[in-house]
Amino acid sequence: xxxxxxxxxxxxxxxxxxxxxxxxxxxxxxxxxxxxxxxxxxxxxxxxxxxxxxxxxxxxxxxxxxxxxxxxxxxxxxxxxxxxxxxxxxxxxxxxxxxxxxxxxxxxxxxxxxxxxxxxxxxxxxxxxxxxxxxxxxxxxxxxxxxxxxxxxxxxxxxxxxxxxxxxxxxxxxxxxxxxxxxxxxxxxxxxxxxxxxxxxxxxxxxxxxxxxxxxxxxxxxxxxxxxxxxxxxxxxxxxxxxxxxxxxxxxxxxxxxxxxxxxxxxxxxxxxxxxxxxxxxxxxxxxxxxxxxxxxxxxxxxxxxxxxxxxxxxxxxxxxxxxxxxxxxxxxxxxxxxxxxxxxxxxxxxxxxxxxxxxxxxxxxxxxxxxxxxxxxxxxxxxxxxxxxxxxxxxxxxxxxxxxxxxxxxxxxxxxxxxxxxxxxxxxxxxxxxxxxxxxxxxxxxxxxxxxxxxxxxxxxxxxxxxxxxxxxxxxxxxxxxxxxxxxxxxxxxxxxxxxxxxxxxxxxxxxxxxxxxxxxxxxxxxxxxxxxxxxxxxxxxxxxxxxxxxxxxxxxxxxxxxxxxxxxxxxxxxxxxxxxxxxxxxxxxxxxxxxxxxxxxxxxxxxxxxxxxxxxxxxxxxxxxxxxxxxxxxxxxxxxxxxxxxxxxxxxxxxxxxxxxxxxxxxxxxx
Ligand code: IVH
Numbered sequence: 001x002x003x004x005x006x007x008x009x010x011x012x013x014x015x016x017x018x019x020x021x022x023x024x025x026x027x028x029x030x031x032x033x034x035x036x037x038x039x040x041x042x043x044x045x046x047x048x049x050x051x052x053x054x055x056x057x058x059x060x061x062x063x064x065x066x067x068x069x070x071x072x073x074x075x076x077x078x079x080x081x082x083x084x085x086x087x088x089x090x091x092x093x094x095x096x097x098x099x100x101x102x103x104x105x106x107x108x109x110x111x112x113x114x115x116x117x118x119x120x121x122x123x124x125x126x127x128x129x130x131x132x133x134x135x136x137x138x139x140x141x142x143x144x145x146x147x148x149x150x151x152x153x154x155x156x157x158x159x160x161x162x163x164x165x166x167x168x169x170x171x172x173x174x175x176x177x178x179x180x181x182x183x184x185x186x187x188x189x190x191x192x193x194x195x196x197x198x199x200x201x202x203x204x205x206x207x208x209x210x211x212x213x214x215x216x217x218x219x220x221x222x223x224x225x226x227x228x229x230x231x232x233x234x235x236x237x238x239x240x241x242x243x244x245x246x247x248x249x250x251x252x253x254x255x256x257x258x259x260x261x262x263x264x265x266x267x268x269x270x271x272x273x274x275x276x277x278x279x280x281x282x283x284x285x286x287x288x289x290x291x292x293x294x295x296x297x298x299x300x301x302x303x304x305x306x307x308x309x310x311x312x313x314x315x316x317x318x319x320x321x322x323x324x325x326x327x328x329x330x331x332x333x334x335x336x337x338x339x340x341x342x343x344x345x346x347x348x349x350x351x352x353x354x355x356x357x358x359x360x361x362x363x364x365x366x367x368x369x370x371x372x373x374x375x376x377x378x379x380x381x382x383x384x385x386x387x388x389x390x391x392x393x394x395x396x397x398x399x400x401x402x403x404x405x406x407x408x409x410x411x412x413x414x415x416x417x418x419x420x421x422x423x424x425x426x427x428x429x430x431x432x433x434x435x436x437x438x439x440x441x442x443x444x445x446x447x448x449x450x451x452x453x454x455x456x457x458x459x460x461x462x463x464x465x466x467x468x469x470x471x472x473x474x475x476x477x478x479x480x481x482x483x484x485x486x487x488x489x490x491x492x493x494x495x496x497x498x499x500x501x502x503x504x505x506x507x508x509x510x511x512x513x514x515x516x517x518x519x520x521x522x523x524x525x526x527x528x529x530x531x532x533x534x535x536x537x538x539x540x541x542x543x544x545x546x547x548x549x550x551x552x553x554x555x556x557x558x559x560x561x562x563x564x565x566x567x568x569x570x571x572x573x574x575x576x577x578x579x580x581x582x583x584x585x586x587x588x589x590x591x592x593x594x595x596x597x598x599x600x601x602x603x604x605x606x607x608x609x610x611x612x613x614x615x616x617x618x619x620x621x622x623x624x625x626x627x628x629x630x631x632x633x634x635x636x637x638x639x640x641x642x643x644x645x646x647x648x649x650x651x652x653x654x655x656x657x658x659x660x661x662x663x664x665x666x667x668x669x670x671x672x673x
Contacts, residue, residue: 011052015059018049022065023162023256028633030160031258033609033649036633038618063135063163068156073217077149080140082128083175083235087145088311089121089294089318095273098295101317102269105297108306108314112268114297117245118275119231119263121292121318124181124209128234129155131174134165141213145311154213155180157222166256169241175234176257182209183288185611185646186225188389195365196428200372203394204325204384205289227288230257243300261649265298276319283321284355287647289386292320325384325394328352328359332377333370333408337416337440339448340524341431345370345408347381347393354385362391366428367410376405416440436476443469445522449477453528453666454520455512455587458505459498467491477520478578481506481585510586513673514541517587521579523569525562529615532669533557534566536626540591545570545579556622557615601671602628607635609652610645612665623672635660643668 025042029035035042046066053060060067092098106112126142139155141148155161158180165174182190187205194201202208212224230252233240240251249259266275272295279293297303297315306314331348338344345364352359362383364370375381375393380400385391410430412421419434436442446465450457457480468474473487483506488499515535519528526534537555538544544566552563569575606629608617620643621631635642635654642655643663655662663671 008056011056012059015049015052015056015064018045018052019061019064021045022049023164023166026065026159026162027166027256031253031256033647034634034651035617038621039616040618065163067163068159069219069222073219074153076216077151077214079143079147080138080150081147082140082143082145083130083173085145086126086128086142086148086177086234087308087313089316090312091292092317092319095276098272098276098317098319099269101295102272105306105315109297109302114268114302115246115299116266116272116295117248117263117298118266118272119294119296120260120279120286120290121294121320122179122181122229122231122260123206123289123291124179125206125213127151127155127178127180127213127228129161129176129178129228130235131165131170131176133172134168134170136161136163149214151213153218154215154221155228157218158226158228160258161228162256164256167254169239169251170255171236171239174236174239174255176230176252176255177232177234178228178230178257178260180209180213181205181227181229181288182212182225183227183647184386184389185287185613186227190225191365195369198368198428201365201369203382203392204386228258229260231260231294237300240300244298245296245300245303246298266295272319280321284386289324290321291323292318294318322355324355324386325382326352326354326359327380327382327397330375330377330379330381330393333364333375335411335415337414337432337438337444339441339444339522341414341433341435341438341441343367343410343414343421343430343432345410347375349381349383352383354383354391357385359383359385359391362393364393367408367430368428370408374407376401376407378402378405414438414440439469442475446474446477446480448522449520450480450509451520454516455509456516457502457509459502460505463493464491464502476578478581478585481510481582481587510588512587513589514539515669515673517541517582517589518544521569521575524565526566527614528669529612529619530555530558530562532672533619533623536623536672541579541583545576557619600627604629604640605638606631607633607639607642607651607655607660608645609642610648612643612645612668615665620668627672641671 022045025035025037050066053064053066092101102114105114127139129139130137136156138150139152140150143149156163182205184205187208190208191201202211209226212221212226215221232248240248246263246265249263252259262279264275266272276293283290295317297306303313303315308314329350331350334346334348336344336346345367347362347364349360349362364375373393373396375396380397382394382397383391384394413419414421414432414434417432417434417438417440419432419438421430422433423430432438432441434441436445443465447462449455450460473483474480485499485503488494488502489496515532518534519526519531533555534544538547549563549567552558552566553560601624606624608620608631612620624631632639635651635658637658639660641661641663642651644652645665652662
C-alpha cells in the first residue's frame with residue numbers, strides 16, 4: 001500500500017530539487033549567459049514545479065521561482081527609508097570637466113595617477129534590493145535618496161533578480177544597488193505589442209521601465225520585459241572582499257547578481273577620457289541605452305577619505321553623452337505601402353542631427369499610433385534615435401502647433417493603386433487589398449527578391465526597379481530573367497556597360513540556395529530563419545510545395561499562422577507559375593546528398609550565446625542537430641563553433657580566449673546551407 005506520508009516527503013524533496021535546478025538555470029542564463037538547457041526543457045521543469053505546488057500549496061515557499069507572477073494590486077506604495085542614503089552623481093559635461101574632477105581628487109588624496117573604476121551609466125531607474133540571510137526582503141526606488149517607494153512585489157517579477165543569493169559569503173544584511181532597465185530589443189518588441197494591441201507606446205526604454213516598475217498591480221509588471229543590472233552596494237558593503245569598486249562585479253556575480261558589463265580599471269584623467277571615447281564610439285551598438293559613463297575612485301579606503309558633499313560623493317563623477325533625442329518639425333505625414341500591403345504612416349521631417357546621424361523620417365507604426373500621439377503635419381516634435389532602431393517621434397510640442405492644423409486621416413483607398421484599404425478584425429494595420437496588382441507591393445516584392453539576403457542581385461536598386469515596372473518591362477520577379485541587354489541599356493541613367501553588369505548579376509544569382517530562394521519569394525511571415533528551417537526540414541522545393549499544413553507544422557518554430565501562409569502561397573496557381581518560370585530560367589541550388597542534408601556538420605560541437613534576431617535558440621539548435629551537430633551549454637577546448645547573437649556574454653569572451661571560431665547569425669545561416 002502507498003504511504004501518503006512518504007509520498008508527501010518525496011514531493012517536498014522533489015519540489016526543493018526542482019527549485020534549486022531552476023535557480024541554477026536562471027543563474028546560468030541571466031548572470032553567466034551560459035544556459036545548459038533549451039527553453040523547452042526549462043519550461044518543462046518550471047511546469048512540473050508549478051504542478052507540485054498547485055497540488056500542495058503549502059509547498060510554495062515565498063522564494064520559489066514560481067512566485068514571480070506578481071501580487072494582487074496594492075492601494076499605494078509604502079514608503080521605505082534607505083539604510084544608507086542613495087546618493088546621486090555630480091555631472092561632467094566635457095573632457096575638461098573630467099580633468100578638473102581628477103585634479104581635485106588627486107589633490108585631496110595627495111597623489112597622481114588615481115585608479116578609477118570606469119562603468120557604464122545605465123539609463124534606467126535606480127533601485128535598492130535588500131537581502132536578509134540571503135533572501136530577498138525589500139526593494140525600493142531611489143526616491144529622494146533618503147527614502148523611496150516599496151516596489152518589492154514588482155522587483156520580484158524580474159527574472160534576472162535572484163530571490164535568494166547563491167553564496168553563504170553574503171553578510172546577514174546585504175543591500176544591492178543597481179538599475180532597472182529595458183533592453184533596446186525588448187523595448188522594440190514591447191512597443192510593437194503595445195501598438196498591435198491598440199495600446200499606448202512608450203517614448204523610450206527609460207519611460208517604459210519607470211512606467212512598468214511603478215505599477216500598483218505587479219501582475220502588469222510581470223508582463224513587461226524588465227532587466228536588472230547591479231553596480232554597487234549599500235548596507236553590508238564592508239563584507240565585500242578586495243575593498244575596491246572594480247572587484248565588486250566578480251563578487252556580485254558569485255552571489256547570483258547580474259552586473260553592468262564593460263566595467264574597467266583606468267588610471268588618471270587620460271584613462272578616463274580614453275574610456276569615455278571608446279564607449280562613446282560603441283554606444284549605438286550596446287544592447288541598452290546609456291546616458292554616460294561613471295568614474296569612481298577605485299579604492300574603498302580612498303573613497304572614505306574623500307567623503308561626500310550634500311547629495312553626491314566627492315569620489316565619483318558621471319560624464320554625459322549628447323542625448324539621442326532632438327527637436328524638429330514634421331513637414332508631412334505620408335503613407336507608405338509595404339511588400340505585404342501594410343500601410344505605414346511615415347513622418348517626413350526637417351533634417352535634424354540626432355546622436356551624430358541626420359534623421360529625415362520617423363515611423364508612426366499605424367493609424368491608431370498617429371492619432372494617439374496626435375502628430376499633425378507642421379507640428380514641432382521630439383525625435384529619438386537609438387542604435388539601429390528606426391527613429392521615432394516621442395512626443396509633440398503642443399504649444400507650438402499651428403492653429404487649425406488638420407488631424408491625420410488614414411486614406412480609405414491605397415495611395416499607390418487606389419484599391420480599397422482592408423482591415424482585419426483585431427489587427428491595428430490597414431492593408432492595401434490590391435495584392436501584386438498594386439505597383440508599390442509589386443515593386444517592393446521585386447526589391448525583396450533581389451535583396452542581398454535573398455537572391456542577391458547586385459545593382460538592382462529601387463530607381464531601376466521602379467523604371468522597369470512603370471515601363472511594363474518587369475511585372476513580377478520571373479520577368480527579371482527575360483530582360484535583354486538592349487532593353488536595359490536604353491533605360492534612364494543606363495548604358496551598355498551597366499546593362500551588362502545587371503545581366504551578369506542576374507546570371508550569378510541563378511546559382512542559389514533553397515533557403516535563399518524560399519526567403520526571396522516573400523511569403524508573408526517567412527523570414528530568413530523560417531526559410532532556413534523549411535529548407536533544412538524538407539530538403540527540396542518540391543517537398544515544400546507539396547507539404548500539407550500538418551507536415552509544415554512539424555518544422556521547428558513553424559506555428560499554425562506560418563504553416564497556413566506557406567500552404568496558401570504554394571497552392572496559388574499564379575505563384576506556382578512564377579516559381580515554374582524561375583526554375584525554367586535556370587535558378588538552381590545544390591541538392592543535399594541524402595535528400596535532407598544532415599551529416600554536413602557531423603560531430604561538430606556548437607555553443608549558442610546571445611539573442612539571434614528572428615531565430616529562437618530552440619530553432620537554431622534544431623537546425624544544427626538536423627545536420628548532425630551537437631549543441632553544448634559551455635565553451636571548452638572541444639568546442640568547434642560559438643554562435644554569438646545580440647548581447648553575448650562571457651561565452652564569447654571564453655571563445656576568444658580559447659581561439660574558437662565565432663559565427664554571427666549570417667555566418668551560421670551560410671554554414672547551414
Ligand atoms: S553609482 C554614489 N553607478 O545614476 C553613487 N549610478 O546620478 C551613486 N546610474 O541614481 C550611483 N549607472 O540611477 C552609479 N554604474 C552606475 C550607474 C549609476 C546608472 C544612475 C543611478 C543613479 C544616478 C546618479
